[in-house]
Amino acid sequence: MSSEVKFLTIEQVAEMLQVTKMTIYNLQKKGLPFIKLGKNVRFDQNDVIEWVNSNKVKAVEQDK
Numbered sequence: 876m877s878s879e880v881k882f883l884t885i886e887q888v889a890e891m892l893q894v895t896k897m898t899i900y901n902l903q904k905k906g907l908p909f910i911k912l913g914k915n916v917r918f919d920q921n922d923v924i925e926w927v928n929s930n931k932v933k934a935v936e937q938d939k
Contacts, residue, residue: 882910882917891920892927 889896903909908922 878921881920883920883923885916885918888918888923891923 883891885896885899889899892899899907903916907926908919910917910919
């Protein structure tokens with residue numbers, strides 16, 4: 876089984892998560908894993924998916 880690593884730009888991650896680039900910058904500060912290559916920032920697609928899944932917030936049921 877081969878696992879291909881795909882590195883994404885900030886723009887690609889923002890598009891993937893359907894948020895703005897500013898939101899991605901804020902998520903970086905909150906622990907979204909990234910790689911810095913010189914002045915370039917890249918995100919491992921698998922790491923992003925794993926991070927998002929581990930940071931899901933469960934909905935709270937409201938009393939009826």
